[in-house]
Amino acid sequence: MLSKRVYVAWFVVHFCLITAVCFAGIFSLVAEGTTMLPSALQKRARKAELIAALVLGKEAAASSPVRQGIATYLHAAGIQAGYTFFAPNIPGYHRLTFELYYEDGRVEYASAHVMGRGAALRLDSLLDRLADQRYEPIREVVVKMLAFSVWRERPDVKKIRATFGAVSQPDISDFENGKDESFQLMFSYDFSLHEEEQ
Amino acid sequence: MKEHDATNLPRRWSENLMGFLFPSETDKWLGILRIGLGLQVAVYALFLRSDWHYLFASTGKGLVSRKLGEAITSFDSPLIPKLGWLITLGGYAHIGEDSVLSIAWACLLCMGLLLLLGLFSRPAAITAWFLHLCAAESGGLFAYGADNFMTTGLFYLMLSPLPDRYSLDHWLLKVELRDPQLLGFWRRVLQVHMCFVYLIGGLAKCLGNGWWDGSNLWRSLTRPPFNLVSPDILVRFKYALPILGISICLIELGYPFFIWIKKTRLFWLVCILAIHGVIGLAMGMYLFALVMIVLNVAAFGVGSAGPFLRYRSENDEIRMSNVEGMIK
Incomplete structure (x- = not known):
């Protein structure tokens, strides 16, 4: 067996990294004001989040070997994200709808789809990411790719309007009173596909 | 005597740590x-x-x-x-x-x-x-x-x-x-990791008011694509949702503590497995449920000797040897 000290050293480093990742996640939730903690704590939580980010090497330059080494290890061990699933609260879900305009004037509605349930959960996960501010720079590109996947099945479509928004579910009492879910538009894009094809 | 104890303290800590990390x-x-x-x-x-x-x-x-x-x-x-x-x-x-x-x-x-x-x-x-x-x-x-x-x-x-x-x-x-000690080390790693998972998960849930009034449970079970159970059925159990929501928070938050104690281990493990079983069946997250069940059963499900259990059994052995000495 390798020296026990080597194992102990690895154990300490490994769980220090897990602690930093997990608490960075918790501090981020507090800093964003999504928890029921007083807003006075938000500034301190932001500072604490920065300290956790420092431990993880995220404050170093993108090309820093330390930063890249830590990131590679975190991904390899599957510990790059904290365990704040379904917490602190569960927001509404998101919907992406495509309005398909055909050359003959017809209009149809469609959404991006996959075949299996396993992949459907992943598609849902992608839509939730699109709503996240951090994914704003790639939002249009991803929506364009999803629109393109729909267009490949219907090549005679001339134009696609993609509308993305958050769906708020009714709470129990609203549901009992017959209230339905509500859709709030977040953004929309128009894609002219014959230009894309060229 | 006290000085002697003080110099031995780091060594005892080190021995305890090694005993914790490398059980057979x-x-x-x-x-x-x-x-x-x-x-x-x-x-x-x-x-x-x-x-x-x-x-x-x-x-x-x-x-x-x-x-x-x-x-x-x-x-x-x-x-x-x-x-x-x-x-x-x-x-x-x-x-x-x-x-x-x-x-x-x-x-x-x-x-x-x-x-x-x-x-x-x-x-x-x-x-x-x-x-x-x-x-x-x-x-x-x-x-x-x-x-x-x-x-x-x-x-x-x-x-x-x-x-x-x-x-x-x-x-x-x-x-x-x-080597049995190496087997013990890697099991400890898995056990400690699972404790982190539930401590952080439980803590984050406790910080959201929706877990205390049951609304988060309602939302998670009625939100597509997890809405396998009809909302009409859930409405019938609306008074149970806050209790279930609080229970989930407490079970997750209590996991890193009660899973190590022999008397509470089985109860906590069964509760956690039940939560993941329900997540799998009622929300269709089969892969998530399966991996969590596997990790939990491997970590704490079979013949697990937690540190508190070890400590107690060692004490029992000492007590037994004392009793034997007295009889002799």
Whole structure:
């Protein structure tokens, strides 16, 4: 067996990294004001989040070997994200709808789809990411790719309007009173596909 | 005397730490982890069978280009494995992207089956970890919690002292079993990791008011694509939702403490397994449920000697020897 000290050293480093990742996640939730903690704590939580980010090497330059080494290890061990699933609260879900305009004037509605349930959960996960501010720079590109996947099945479509928004579910009492879910538009894009094809 | 105690304190701490990290363990837990993760990998591959190419194809062929996911991953670090690496390698051998993706899928399924049987356990664990990591990172935009837990489980499995006595490696190839203390170390790693998972999960849930009034439970069960149970049925149990929501918070938050105590371990383990069972059946998150059940059962489900239990049994031994001395 390798020296026990080597194992102990690895154990300490490994769980220090897990602690930093997990608490960075918790501090981020507090800093964003999504928890029921007083807003006075938000500034301190932001500072604490920065300290956790420092431990993880995220404050170093993108090309820093330390930063890249830590990131590679975190991904390899599957510990790059904290365990704040379904917490602190569960927001509404998101919907992406495509309005398909055909050359003959017809209009149809469609959404991006996959075949299996396993992949459907992943598609849902992608839509939730699109709503996240951090994914704003790639939002249009991803929506364009999803629109393109729909267009490949219907090549005679001339134009696609993609509308993305958050769906708020009714709470129990609203549901009992017959209230339905509500859709709030977040953004929309128009894609002219014959230009894309060229 | 006090001075003597003070100089001994660091040594005693060090001994206690070593005792905690390197308990002697059998390989039962490792057998469960191997078989469970083998099943998980096989089910993962079969679940994604029909969408595999669609999810991981490059620009213009799939749902969202694999290259976009890989570019985002590369921003974190270019050293993180990706399917693109395999496709580039395949290119050198004049194997097309579709073929490489098919081979990767078939290999992943085979590794899952090999792990199930315990044949070439360590190479199978390493290959399964690598291929799954490639897929999870290339499809990072589509990833969710189950992927992280699968990566972690396979990461620990490939580092653990394989093979175990239930594997074909041991029966057919007569591969020697490993040091019980090393088995104990890797089990401790898994146990401590699970405690982190539930401590953080429980803490984050406790900070949301929706878990205290049951509204989060309602939302999670009525939100597509998790809405397998009709809302009309859930409404009938509306008074139970706050109790269930609080129970989930307390069970998760209490896990890192009560799972180590012999008297409460079984209760806590059954509660956690029940939560994951319900998540799997009522929300359709089968992969997530399966991996969590496997990790929990491997960590605490079989013949586990927690530190408190060890401490108590040692005390009992001392007490018994004292009693014997008095009788003599």
